[in-house]
Amino acid sequence: MSESSVVKDFFKGKCVLLTGGTGFFGKMIVGKLLSCCEVEKIYLVVRSKKGQSPKERVEKLLEDPVFEKLFESQDKHPLAEKMHAFEGDLSKKQLGLTECDIKIISDKVSIVFHCGAFLNMDAKLHDAVITNVRGTSEIIQISKNINDLQAFLLISTAYSNCRERHIEEKFYKSPIDSKLLISMAEHLGPDFLNKLSTQFTGGWPNSYVYSKAVAESLLLSDDIHFPAGIFRPTIVTSTVSEPVPGWSDNLYGPLGIILYSSAGLLRLVHADGKIKSHIVPGDMCINALLCMTWDVNTTWQKSGAIPKVYNFSAKKSKLLVPMNNFADFTKLEYINFKAAMWYQVLFLVKTKYVYNILKFLIQTVPAYLIQPLISLTGRKLSMKRVNTKLNKTVAVLSYFLINEWDIDNRHVLEVWQKLNVHDREIFRFDLNSIETETYYRNLMNGLKKYTLKENMDEDQYHRLRVINKR
Numbered sequence: 214m215s216e217s218s219v220v221k222d223f224f225k226g227k228c229v230l231l232t233g234g235t236g237f238f239g240k241m242i243v244g245k246l247l248s249c250c251e252v253e254k255i256y257l258v259v260r261s262k263k264g265q266s267p268k269e270r271v272e273k274l275l276e277d278p279v280f281e282k283l284f285e286s287q288d289k290h291p292l293a294e295k296m297h298a299f300e301g302d303l304s305k306k307q308l309g310l311t312e313c314d315i316k317i318i319s320d321k322v323s324i325v326f327h328c329g330a331f332l333n334m335d336a337k338l339h340d341a342v343i344t345n346v347r348g349t350s351e352i353i354q355i356s357k358n359i360n361d362l363q364a365f366l367l368i369s370t371a372y373s374n375c376r377e378r379h380i381e382e383k384f385y386k387s388p389i390d391s392k393l394l395i396s397m398a399e400h401l402g403p404d405f406l407n408k409l410s411t412q413f414t415g416g417w418p419n420s421y422v423y424s425k426a427v428a429e430s431l432l433l434s435d436d437i438h439f440p441a442g443i444f445r446p447t448i449v450t451s452t453v454s455e456p457v458p459g460w461s462d463n464l465y466g467p468l469g470i471i472l473y474s475s476a477g478l479l480r481l482v483h484a485d486g487k488i489k490s491h492i493v494p495g496d497m498c499i500n501a502l503l504c505m506t507w508d509v510n511t512t513w514q515k516s517g518a519i520p521k522v523y524n525f526s527a528k529k530s531k532l533l534v535p536m537n538n539f540a541d542f543t544k545l546e547y548i549n550f551k552a553a554m555w556y557q558v559l560f561l562v563k564t565k566y567v568y569n570i571l572k573f574l575i576q577t578v579p580a581y582l583i584q585p586l587i588s589l590t591g592r593k594l595s596m597k598r599v600n601t602k603l604n605k606t607v608a609v610l611s612y613f614l615i616n617e618w619d620i621d622n623r624h625v626l627e628v629w630q631k632l633n634v635h636d637r638e639i640f641r642f643d644l645n646s647i648e649t650e651t652y653y654r655n656l657m658n659g660l661k662k663y664t665l666k667e668n669m670d671e672d673q674y675h676r677l678r679v680i681n682k683r
Contacts, residue, residue, distance in 0.1 A: 218639055219632075227252055250503070330344065371524050372613065382624045387426060444505055444525065460495075497644065548658055
């Protein structure tokens with residue numbers, strides 16, 4: 214008799230609670246759980262947004278391209294029935310859940326994924342603390358009352374302790390007591406706390422990673438007696454193969470830079486092209502997360518150990534390459550963007566002084582010169598507004614583009630070694646199994662198809678670009 218998938222068997226028949234289920238990461242978790250894990254139910258904490266109720270947002274979620282392939286092979290209705298939306302909000306006490314909702318969670322849920330967060334790197338400190346720190350505290354308190362909790366995974370970021378250039382798979386000392394920070398946010402008010410932002414976050418590049426560093430420490434509380442772990446991915450980009458190659462709806466980080474430069478809008482970035490960037494594909498990230506969830510449970514059963522930390526990084530993989538590689542995507546045979554307004558070129562400049570001069574000459578001046586031509590075509594596009602947005606994006610990301618980190622991933626690699634052949638096939642996350650040129654080509658085509666929503670037929674724009682390249 215052939216060996217079964219132990220990870221799949223772990224999830225089979227269980228109920229899962231998920232925050233952040235409508236985001237990039239959450240969609241992939243839902244897709245993977247529905248496609249192969251045979252879970253009984255997925256409960257999502259979802260807030261109302263833009264006139265849509267949580268139920269309507271979940272129904273809309275299932276129309277996303279991430280689920281197209283799934284519904285080709287399985288009937289949509291029974292899978293949709295496995296999803297249930299609780300109306301909630303990470304910025305509210307008890308996540309805004311009713312007592313009835315919390316009772317259902319206590320009685321039925323076995324696995325918790327907390328990946329909801331306020332992701333804006335330019336966020337005010339108060340907003341980041343209330344959502345990312347207090348929100349984490351609230352879901353931990355709810356999880357303490359779950360009758361049969363078999364795994365709790367906090368999805369953080371490998372850069373939560375980015376002040377360290379060597380990031381290990383361990384807990385780091387919190388920059389401030391989490392309870393004190395939450396109390397200050399609740400009682401001092403947003404204006405006062407935001408004015409003190411620099412004093413609090415000194416050493417951290419933004420409020421997002423600072424709040425994540427504090428949130429991680431909540432899992433070290435003395436009264437936490439359940440199997441828990443922290444999953445820290447590095448820079449998550451497009452998928453390798455699941456649900457389709459090149460899928461993403463996330464323009465944070467390098468994907469935004471690649472898209473805007475390929476569209477001819479961004480020509481210059483404050484970055485060191487020689488440093489190596491930890492890029493990891495979205496689907497392999499989710500596969501790893503589910504396997505780490507199984508490992509959290511098995512480790513707890515054996516030793517009842519303190520929460521385990523997993524860094525999903527590109528260390529010792531073929532994806533750990535200099536950033537100059539991403540500035541040279543013109544060598545790839547991908548279908549050009551019809552939205553492109555200028556020939557693609559991207560310069561990475563390390564020195565801030567030189568960057569500011571060149572930014573004015575080759576980024577700001579051309580943006581103003583091309584505006585009259587855009588107006589003549591009838592397109593309602595303000596290059597001044599676009600240029601301001603791009604400069605802000607680069608400024609927020611520059612810290613991560615001029616510094617380099619050595620990010621340990623030993624715990625993740627150890628889990629890979631524990632998996633049998635079936636689990637390695639179903640939950641593949643070996644980065645060295647990727648054919649890199651194909652992956653990068655699919656990444657570019659995915660931006661065109663899923664982000665820009667352009668037709669994928671090769672046309673005159675594509676042929677002209679290839680001729681010029683040659």
